[in-house]
Amino acid sequence: MREYYDLQLNELNNQIIEMGSLVEKSVAYSTKALVECEIEKLEKLPKYEKAVNKKEKEIEGLCVNLIMHNQPVAKDLRFISAALKMVTDIERIGDLAEDIAEIAKLVAAADYKVKADSFSKIANTAVKMVNLGIDAFVARDLELAQKVAEMDNIVDQLFIEVREKLVSGLKTGEFPSEPALDLFLAVKYYERIGDHAVNIAEWVAYSLTGKIENYDDFGIDD
Amino acid sequence: MDKFTIKNMNLYYGKFHALKDVNLSMQENKITAFIGPSGCGKSTLLKSLNRMNDLVEGCKITGDIRLDNEDIYGNMDVNILRKRVGMVFQKANPFPMSVYDNIAYGPRTHGIRKKSELDEIVESSLRDAAIWDELKDRLKKSALGLSGGQQQRLCIARALAVKPEVLLMDEATSALDPISTGKIEELCLKLKDQYTIIMVTHNMQQALRIADYTAFFLLGEMIEYDKTDQIFSNPKEKKTEEYITGRFG
Numbered sequence: 307m308r309e310y311y312d313l314q315l316n317e318l319n320n321q322i323i324e325m326g327s328l329v330e331k332s333v334a335y336s337t338k339a340l341v342e343c344e345i346e347k348l349e350k351l352p353k354y355e356k357a358v359n360k361k362e363k364e365i366e367g368l369c370v371n372l373i374m375h376n377q378p379v380a381k382d383l384r385f386i387s388a389a390l391k392m393v394t395d396i397e398r399i400g401d402l403a404e405d406i407a408e409i410a411k412l413v414a415a416a417d418y419k420v421k422a423d424s425f426s427k428i429a430n431t432a433v434k435m436v437n438l439g440i441d442a443f444v445a446r447d448l449e450l451a452q453k454v455a456e457m458d459n460i461v462d463q464l465f466i467e468v469r470e471k472l473v474s475g476l477k478t479g480e481f482p483s484e485p486a487l488d489l490f491l492a493v494k495y496y497e498r499i500g501d502h503a504v505n506i507a508e509w510v511a512y513s514l515t516g517k518i519e520n521y522d523d524f525g526i527d528d
Numbered sequence: 529m530d531k532f533t534i535k536n537m538n539l540y541y542g543k544f545h546a547l548k549d550v551n552l553s554m555q556e557n558k559i560t561a562f563i564g565p566s567g568c569g570k571s572t573l574l575k576s577l578n579r580m581n582d583l584v585e586g587c588k589i590t591g592d593i594r595l596d597n598e599d600i601y602g603n604m605d606v607n608i609l610r611k612r613v614g615m616v617f618q619k620a621n622p623f624p625m626s627v628y629d630n631i632a633y634g635p636r637t638h639g640i641r642k643k644s645e646l647d648e649i650v651e652s653s654l655r656d657a658a659i660w661d662e663l664k665d666r667l668k669k670s671a672l673g674l675s676g677g678q679q680q681r682l683c684i685a686r687a688l689a690v691k692p693e694v695l696l697m698d699e700a701t702s703a704l705d706p707i708s709t710g711k712i713e714e715l716c717l718k719l720k721d722q723y724t725i726i727m728v729t730h731n732m733q734q735a736l737r738i739a740d741y742t743a744f745f746l747l748g749e750m751i752e753y754d755k756t757d758q759i760f761s762n763p764k765e766k767k768t769e770e771y772i773t774g775r776f777g
Contacts (some may be wrong), residue, residue, distance in 0.1 A: 308774045377733055377759040378774050515764030 311376050318368050318389055325361040326440035328354050329396050333436055337429045339410035340492060348407050358400040365393045388513035395502040399436055402495045409492045413485050424471065428464035431457060432496040435503035442510045447525035454507035461500035468493045530576060531556040531694060531724040537591035539572060546572050548748045559716055559725040561739035563732060568745040570728045574696050577726065578613035579606050611638065614687035618699040620669035620679035625665050630671045630682060634690040649689050657685035658715050677708025697727040713738050732772055736760050744768045
């Protein structure tokens with residue numbers, strides 16, 4: 307019964323996974339470029355970005371069609387509305403990955419290497435949050451979604467640490483000012499990526515529980 | 529406040545156990561929808577609320593159905609019950625007489641004879657049923673000449689004319705076009721300030737649009753009863769989920 311509908315829902319699921327995987331790669335490559343100066347990794351990025359934007363529109367179209375043709379209710383409605391909200395966050399992460407890639411190029415041109423531990427930590431934690439957010443969606447895993455929300459605290463803390471390091475490096479003259487400012491932007495982008503990953507996790511939680519939750523509901527201090 | 533309370537109700541048509549241990553309270557000035565596949569017992573339950581099943585041979589009811597805490601299967605006069613609990617059916621069934629006489633029929637049987645009083649009832653009932661403007665110049669014309677949607681609203685007006693407290697609607701819009709359906713849905717939302725409405729519908733979008741509470745029935749059992757938004761966004765029972773998402777039934 308409702309075979310075609312189920313096929314379309316399955317298609318929506320697969321499209322989200324594909325889009326998520328494209329964005330995961332974008333973030334991973336731009337982070338490699340930034341943290342390890344692997345600039346050659348960035349060649350593929352425009353292709354991914356284009357594919358992500360295309361996928362976003364396809365998914366939105368699919369969601370609208372599913373709503374129009376099937377008037378979904380219950381878990382179907384939650385799944386489709388969560389998908390419709392999530393794609394915006396996934397797409398924004400893709401944009402931020404592109405911005406980070408631009409900074410990676412600038413920083414590499416300035417022959418400035420990122421050595422601060424906490425910098426690679428914030429980048430890797432944010433990337434991990436994106437991976438887990440998508441994984442939580444794929445596996446319909448509420449615990450994983452909650453873990454993503456918890457990890458955001460680490461990212462927020464690391465953001466403060468990196469900022470302090472950059473400020474003190476600037477004061478002492480250890481860091482040249484221009485790349486330091488670029489890097490500050492990059493950490494802010496990672497902090498934003500963390501927030502988008504939390505949004506994804508919250509929509510995963512909504513699709514599973516029917517409750518629209520935020521940080522506080524996860525039992526985490528804001 | 530609870531208008532109707534049903535406790536441990538069982539209904540048998542001969543040997544067939546049509547409703548099984550139903551427990552349900554329906555609130556005053558709210559719209560409650562009964563949903564479920566054909567044969568699940570929802571219309572049977574609706575008809576039990578104004579004892580329409582009394583007319584069915586071999587129908588036996590056990591348990592307790594109370595209207596304002598008064599046992600409707602006890603000492604209550606069935607004519608009084610049906611005055612308090614009006615009903616509108618799937619197929620509009622105007623009497624073969626004028627629009628005016630259709631509405632005045634109920635009040636006349638309850639002893640109202642004065643023309644001015646009847647005029648007032650006819651106008652207020654048609655106004656309440658949102659059909660006065662369409663029919664005010666056709667009061668003497670036969671009700672059978674009205675469109676399906678108008679006939680159904682006329683039947684609602686006829687039910688309202690005896691000033692009931694509860695309005696039972698058995699798939700009252702299923703034979704109507706979307707515009708007439710929309711008018712009746714709007715009407716229900718307006719009427720619930722004064723009446724308690726209990727409806728059976730196969731149209732789940734309709735339940736979603738207008739019902740405050742929804743009860744899901746399956747094979748004579750009430751599976752789930754909750755606020756409509758809850759039932760349709762996050763039902764507790766797997767059977768409800770399967771039915772409303774169209775994967776079963």
